[in-house]
Amino acid sequence: MxxxxxxxxxxxxxxxxxxxxxxxxxxxxxxxxxxxxxxxxxxxxxxxxxxxxxxxxxxxxxxxxxxxxxxxxxxxxxxxxxxxxxxxxxxxxxVPAIKPAARDCRTIAVWATAATTASSYQAALVQQFAADADVTAVACHGLADAIDRGDTDAVSAAILSAAERTPAHTEAIVLGCTHYPLVAGEIMASLPPAVRMYDSAxxxxxxxxxxxxxxxxxxxxxxxxxxxxxxxxxxxxxxxxxxxxxxxxxxxxxxxxxxxxxxx
CATH class of the missing domain: 3.40.50.1860 (Rossmann fold)
Structure with missing residues (x-):
């Protein structure tokens, strides 16, 4: 098979x-x-x-x-x-894991590429599954490309930038790009310990x-x-x-x- x-x-x-x-x-x-x-x-x-x-x-x-x-x-x-x-x-x-995140949490940040963040697709998912939640879209500029290059410095810089733009009260982040779970440990280390992570893998x-x-x-x-x-x-x-x-x-x-x- x-x-x-x-x-x-x-x-x-x-x-x-x-x-x-x-x-x-x-x-x-x-x-x-x-x-x-x-x-x-x-x-x-x-x-x-x-x-x-x-x-x-x-x-x-x-x-x-x-x-x-x-x-x-x-x-x-x-x-x-x-x-x-x-x-x-x-x-x-x-499909980005917005539905399970919204089931468990009220304040959510969706980390995704700039293209996905701006897409009607992501907006529709938020409206369909998280209309009652407080959702922030966070464009992780350059993170997927840095992962593909194996550029650890650029990965760290992109994660730091995204973390700085994630509201302090966020309960959960959704990894809206399938590259991001590869650096999930570094992403979690950039956020408060109570934040929960959701990905689709x-x-x-x-x-x-x-x-x-x-x-x-x-x-x-x-x-x-x-x-x-x-x-x-x-x-x-x-x-x-x-x-x-x-x-x-x-x-x-x-x-x-x-x-x-x-x-x-």
């Missing part, structure tokens, strides 16, 4: 790592797009073509389930991807596993394949800066290599 995860950068790592821990037998395809990243500022039509073409390549390469662990891809291309692949291939999208992984269980395909062998703008490749070195990347790097290796990865 092969699951393909599609994101322009490292945003697929949190969900992929959760899938690896839950189901080590799954074969995973990670589709990154260094040639086209970031997708957020691109025209919608361009992004739709990019995502749909990548999904088709993934299915041609054996993927039985396709995941879009990327807010931009889910917002602009989820419906088109489902239409292009047809009913026999489940496609799992991503667990929910996306759980929905993916439900779709996997519903598809009649033989088990896999726990392989990891990486494609960079359609070309076979390997995990970018900066992925190993994050726990999720190290989990994936060790998954398909021989036991000795996996142990060495864990010890670094």
């Amino acid at each position: 092969t699951v393909a995860l599609i994101d322009s950068g490292l945003g697929s790592l949190p969900t992929a790592a959760r899938l690896r821990r839950a189901r080590p037998d799954l074969d995973l395809q990670l589709h990154l797009d260094p040639d086209g990243a970031p997708w957020g500022p691109k025209p919608v039509e361009w992004t739709v073509r990019r995502v749909v073409d990548t999904a088709r390549r993934a299915v041609d390469g054996g993927a039985a389930v396709v995941v879009l662990p990327c807010n931009t891809a889910s917002v602009v291309a989820l419906a088109e991807t489902r239409s292009a692949l047809g009913p026999s291939v489940p496609v799992v999208g991503t 667990d929910a996306v992984a759980a929905q993916t596993l439900r779709q996997v269980d519903a598809v009649d395909v033989p088990p896999g062998a726990g392989a990891l394949s990486v494609f960079l703008s359609g070309r076979p490749g390997s995990l970018p070195p900066q992925a190993l800066s994050f726990e999720a990347g190290r989990v994936l790097a060790g998954a398909g290796a021989d036991p000795l290599s996996a142990r060495r990865t864990a010890l670094r």
Whole structure:
């Protein structure tokens, strides 16, 4: 069983790592797009073509389930991807965890990219699920790009800026970009101890596993394949800066290599 995860950068790592821990037998395809990243500022039509073409390549390469662990891809291309692949291939999208945050808390800050923060999509989610809450939109300028580059100084600066613009009375923050869980520890350290964090990776992984269980395909062998703008490749070195990347790097290796990865 092969699951393909599609994101322009490292945003697929949190969900992929959760899938690896839950189901080590799954074969995973990670589709990154260094040639086209970031997708957020691109025209919608361009992004739709990019995502749909990548999904088709993934299915041609054996993927039985396709995941879009990327807010931009889910917002602009989820419906088109489902239409292009047809009913026999489940496609799992991503929704920022505004609903569970609003269920538990009254004051919420949504940390997201500038494009997502300004989108009608996020505004609609807030209106639908958090209309009775006090919600602040916090644009984390440059954070996703800094994560993709592995630029720790820029990551810290972006987090500090976002924390300074988060109201002091905030009870919860929602990570509205799938890259951000990779630096969740540093984000939490920048905020008061009582603040609660919500992200979508667990929910996306759980929905993916439900779709996997519903598809009649033989088990896999726990392989990891990486494609960079359609070309076979390997995990970018900066992925190993994050726990999720190290989990994936060790998954398909021989036991000795996996142990060495864990010890670094």
